Amino acid sequence: MALCVGICSPAHVSAGAFSYRGGGCQASRLRVLCAVQSREENVRSTMKALKSQNHRPKKWLGQHYMVNEQVNIDMVKAAEIQPGDLVLEIGPGTGSLTNALVDAGANIIAVEKDPGMAVLVGERFGHTGQVEVIKEDFVKWPVVSYMQQALEKRSGASDPPRRAKVIANLPFNITTQVVKQLLPLGSTFSHIILLLQDEAAIRLVDASPDCEEYRPISLLINFFSVPEYKFRVERDNFFPQPNVDAGVVSFALKQESEYPRVSSTKSFFTLVNSAFNGKRKMLRKSLQHLHTPATTQAALTSIGLLGTARPEELTLDQFVALHNALTQQTTTS
Numbered sequence: 001m002a003l004c005v006g007i008c009s010p011a012h013v014s015a016g017a018f019s020y021r022g023g024g025c026q027a028s029r030l031r032v033l034c035a036v037q038s039r040e041e042n043v044r045s046t047m048k049a050l051k052s053q054n055h056r057p058k059k060w061l062g063q064h065y066m067v068n069e070q071v072n073i074d075m076v077k078a079a080e081i082q083p084g085d086l087v088l089e090i091g092p093g094t095g096s097l098t099n100a101l102v103d104a105g106a107n108i109i110a111v112e113k114d115p116g117m118a119v120l121v122g123e124r125f126g127h128t129g130q131v132e133v134i135k136e137d138f139v140k141w142p143v144v145s146y147m148q149q150a151l152e153k154r155s156g157a158s159d160p161p162r163r164a165k166v167i168a169n170l171p172f173n174i175t176t177q178v179v180k181q182l183l184p185l186g187s188t189f190s191h192i193i194l195l196l197q198d199e200a201a202i203r204l205v206d207a208s209p210d211c212e213e214y215r216p217i218s219l220l221i222n223f224f225s226v227p228e229y230k231f232r233v234e235r236d237n238f239f240p241q242p243n244v245d246a247g248v249v250s251f252a253l254k255q256e257s258e259y260p261r262v263s264s265t266k267s268f269f270t271l272v273n274s275a276f277n278g279k280r281k282m283l284r285k286s287l288q289h290l291h292t293p294a295t296t297q298a299a300l301t302s303i304g305l306l307g308t309a310r311p312e313e314l315t316l317d318q319f320v321a322l323h324n325a326l327t328q329q330t331t332t333s
Contacts, residue, residue: 064171064172065096066093066097066169066237067096068237069100071195071237072096072097075100075169076100076101076103078193078230078231078248079165079193081165082105083104085107085162086107086109086151087107087167088111088143088164089108090111090138091168093112094117094120095121095125097169098110098131099124102131105130107154108125109132109147109150110133111134111138113136113137115135118133121133139178143182143188144185151164163188164190165189165192166182167192170194170195170196178194183221183223184265186225186255187255189253191253192251192253193251195233195248200247201229201248202229204227210313215276216272216273219272223265223316224251227249228250228251229248230249231247233247233248234246262323262324263324264327267323268319271319274290276312281310282309283296283300283309283311283322284296284307286311291329296326299325299329300322303318
């Protein structure tokens with residue numbers, strides 16, 4: 001980083017550093033050089049931190065460490081972190097994103113599965129008083145009870161607890177599992193900001209009816225949140241470099257009063273999952289273990305859909321209407 005500043009700061013750029021060709025200036029070359037040197041410095045710093053814990057990234061586990069601090073700063077901006085916000089960080093690794101959160105004034109609960117990385121982050125940020133490190137596997141950790149207690153401690157006697165935020169550079173291989181775990185927690189979290197494999201990020205946010213990638217998780221996301229694709233992160237910002245680019249997505253979580261009105265969330269998603277088990281089949285066939293084909297066809301007709309409708313053709317609102325129509329038929333029969 002010092003080398004980058006020495007070359008790129010205005011005080012160290014001489015008149016000879018600029019050459020003109022057809023009226024153009026080569027200042028952009030210096031910016032590129034600065035970025036390359038900054039990345040190399042961050043790679044060396046990351047490797048040193050990993051070596052201190054005898055840790056080698058496992059690409060087969062999707063472990064890729066961010067080596068561009070500007071990406072971390074941009075993620076914090078995307079999360080609209082304010083001083084005093086409570087933030088859950090999943091898998092802090094060497095603490096590069098944690099550092100950006102600390103600089104933004106957040107209070108961080110960092111859940112890290114790797115013992116060595118947990119020690120590293122604890123030692124790096126222990127003096128700040130802003131970071132609590134928990135050595136746990138996040139998918140097995142009691143996230144709701146722990147975070148609710150943390151929120152209550154931070155709220156005033158007469159003030160309702162503020163919701164926390166989640167921010168994470170997730171291993172690519174646990175993306176879907178973590179998203180499914182977090183989305184229904186709108187009473188605890190207001191926003192989730194995740195750095196994911198870019199194709200997965202686009203698929204989670206943009207999949208719509210009649211799209212090949214439209215599936216139950218598409219409905220889950222829109223049932224519980226308002227998703228937004230924030231920005232793309234090229235693969236050379238990671239160490240080791242993955243084979244694909246990444247993308248940052250935001251999920252603004254709905255609270256229960258904002259969910260689509262269904263009699264039972266559990267039975268609604270049972271219906272959705274059953275429907276997509278036979279994605280190419282007509283709904284009256286894919287749902288026949290839940291309802292008779294005649295019942296399903298009658299429900300479809302009652303909400304203005306053809307009896308030949310298939311799951312990939314229905315919007316979230318239409319699935320909600322179908323579920324409610326089937327529930328009503330079941331209770332009145």
